[in-house]
Amino acid sequence: xxxxxxxxxxxxxxxxxxxxxxxxxxxxxxxxxxxxxxxxxxxxxxxxxxxxxxxxxxxxxxxxxxxxxxxxxxxxxxxxxxxxxxxxxxxxxxxxxxxxxxxxxxxxxxxxxxxxxxxxxxxxxxxxxxxxxxxxxxxxxxxxxxxxxxxxxxxxxxxxxxxxxxxxxxxxxxxxxxxxxxxxxxxxxxxxxxxxxxxxxxxxxxxxxxxxxxxxxxxxxxxxxxxxxxxxxxxxxxxxxxxxxxxxxxxxxxxxxxxxxxxxxxxxxxxxxxxxxxxxxxxxxxxxxxxxxxxxxxxxxxxxxxxxxxxxxxxxxxxxxxxxxxxxxxxxxxxxxxxxxxxxxxxxxxxxxxxxxxxxxxxxxxxxxxxxxxxxxxxxxxxxxxxxxxxxxxxxxxxxxxxxxxxxxxxxxxxxxxxxxxxxxxxxxxxxxxxxxxxxxxxxxxxxxxxxxxxxxxxxxxxxxxxxxxxxxxxxxxxx
Numbered sequence: 001x002x003x004x005x006x007x008x009x010x011x012x013x014x015x016x017x018x019x020x021x022x023x024x025x026x027x028x029x030x031x032x033x034x035x036x037x038x039x040x041x042x043x044x045x046x047x048x049x050x051x052x053x054x055x056x057x058x059x060x061x062x063x064x065x066x067x068x069x070x071x072x073x074x075x076x077x078x079x080x081x082x083x084x085x086x087x088x089x090x091x092x093x094x095x096x097x098x099x100x101x102x103x104x105x106x107x108x109x110x111x112x113x114x115x116x117x118x119x120x121x122x123x124x125x126x127x128x129x130x131x132x133x134x135x136x137x138x139x140x141x142x143x144x145x146x147x148x149x150x151x152x153x154x155x156x157x158x159x160x161x162x163x164x165x166x167x168x169x170x171x172x173x174x175x176x177x178x179x180x181x182x183x184x185x186x187x188x189x190x191x192x193x194x195x196x197x198x199x200x201x202x203x204x205x206x207x208x209x210x211x212x213x214x215x216x217x218x219x220x221x222x223x224x225x226x227x228x229x230x231x232x233x234x235x236x237x238x239x240x241x242x243x244x245x246x247x248x249x250x251x252x253x254x255x256x257x258x259x260x261x262x263x264x265x266x267x268x269x270x271x272x273x274x275x276x277x278x279x280x281x282x283x284x285x286x287x288x289x290x291x292x293x294x295x296x297x298x299x300x301x302x303x304x305x306x307x308x309x310x311x312x313x314x315x316x317x318x319x320x321x322x323x324x325x326x327x328x329x330x331x332x333x334x335x336x337x338x339x340x341x342x343x344x345x346x347x348x349x350x351x352x353x354x355x356x357x358x359x360x361x362x363x364x365x366x367x368x369x370x371x372x373x374x375x376x377x378x379x380x381x382x383x384x385x386x387x388x389x390x391x392x393x394x395x396x397x398x399x400x401x402x403x404x405x406x407x408x409x410x411x412x413x414x415x416x417x418x419x420x421x422x423x424x425x426x427x428x429x430x431x432x433x434x435x436x437x438x439x440x441x442x443x444x445x446x447x448x449x450x451x452x453x454x455x456x457x458x459x460x461x462x463x464x465x466x467x468x469x470x471x472x473x474x475x476x477x478x479x480x
Contacts, residue, residue: 016318016325020302026169027160028298033172035294037179037208041201044183048197052187055134055198061265062121062135063142066114068261070107071153072254074100076246078157078301079308079387085162086312094230097158099242103250104150111150115143134198141202145209152213155220155231161305164225171215178208252396253387259396263403263432267425270416278422281361284352285426289369289376292337296330296377300384307388316451323385323444327378334377341370361422368426375433382440391447398439407432 038060045056077100084092118139122132156168182204189195196203220226264286271282303326310318341348349362386395411428414420 012321013325016306016321017329020299020306020322020326020329023160023163023165023305024299024302026165027301028295030165030168030172031294031298032291033169033176035291036176037205040176040180040183041205044180044187045198045201048187051131051134052198052201054131055138056201058122058131059118059135059138059142059198059202062118063115063139064261065258065265066111066118067146067149069254069258070111070150072257073107073247073250074104074150074153075157075253075387076100076250077103077154078161079304079390080246080249081158081161082305082308082388083312083390086309088313090228093158093162094233095236095239096242096246097154097229097231098236099239100154100157100246101151102238103243103246104154105147108147108150112143112146115139115146137199138202141199142205144203145206148206148209148213152209152216155213155216158229158231159216159220159226160301161308162226162229163305164223165302167216167219167223171212171219174215175208175212178211179204182207249390249392252392256383256392256396256399259399259403263408263429266408267411267429270412270425271422277355277357278361280353280355280358281349281365282422284349284358284362285365285369287352288341288348288366289373292334292373293376293380295333296380299326299330299333300380302326303381303384304388307385308390311389314455316448316455319385319388320445320448320452322388323381323448326385327381327441330377330381331374334373338370338373341366341373345370364423365426368423368430372426372430372433375430375437378437379433379440382437382444385444386440386447389444389447391443394443395440398443399436402435402439403432406435 041056041060042053045052077097080096080100081093084090084096116139119132119136122135159165159167183201184190185193186196186200186203187198188200193200217232220231268279268282268286271279303322306322306326307319310316310322345363345366346359348366349359352362353359383395383399386392407428407430409428410431411425414424414427415422416425418424
């Protein structure tokens, strides 16, 4: 045993890493399971026809764009509950979740209207006319599950915030099985059902959403662990003050997520002007990067919870430690993935395609993806840690500037104006992620330093300030 093993700081960091991995491991598995649903939809639609595959792909792009802001709004439930949990304000958790469910209903209504207005968007994007009716049918069918998926997001955030992530993993695996079975029944017309193709995929997705939401609600009702929170203990009407707090916290999260997703979506659209092989190669690189991103994404959810718990119990040092350990774990994993992409790009590309031109493009872009792996891990870690502090307004500004003020304009200028190819567009992605990663983590470092400094100034109740917005930069002079 080394002297380092006896260090209190080392033991605290190791304990934090174990806590993050214990909470985050099932979340990572759940993220991978939910991502596999999209993969299954794509593969099963592709087995039917090119039209069904195209309709699912185009429909999903609209679906994610419309829904991402609403999901961001609902993510406000997790840090809210985490703060109450850390402060042992158990009686506040149930009302917060119930108000979150009211908010989820409002989000579902708004996104339902957005999804059902997609037809003009397809025409504006000049989608092939033969694809549009099937894509619209897929979206209309999927939209029937919107209330369920929004409610599931709230209940999931609650469960994770009180330290219970295993149910999310189990229910996500149930969702995968339900999605496959639903696709077989409705897409392929098994057990006497008509063959609906891509529209059947939407029906299966909607049913899966309801199964997952109902399963989690039943789990929460039946599991003794959740009983102290009395989430479904009684009925209450919407409360303006609580909803306003959730919106104030979640609005910037939704905008930040929308800026990130729309940057990648726009780059994909720009790739469409460069040729079919380039689009296919770009899709391979993006898909690989999306799979590896699920691990830091899952860990980042655990980071938000752990930081929120620490701030709830007024321990900014522990919050800072959670952020530092989480960022290290995310960057460490993504470093391994970067090495895999850098040393085995040909092998990875060959898994996806036999076309030499497609593989050649994918190899070049996988090398670019290897560069931004660590940056992607750091930016999602920084954003999650700040959410745990309930600090979302400034991070929203950072992401808007990084992605749409720097990354996208740079990529467009190099790739489209100067015609330097797909790698130039990816340079813009890397630049945007670099700026976001540096600024978000710097923001977390500065805010927690202020909080720790004030905690040292408090003689009776250290860390009494719980909201970064309440902290003055020169509240006291630290001892050196």
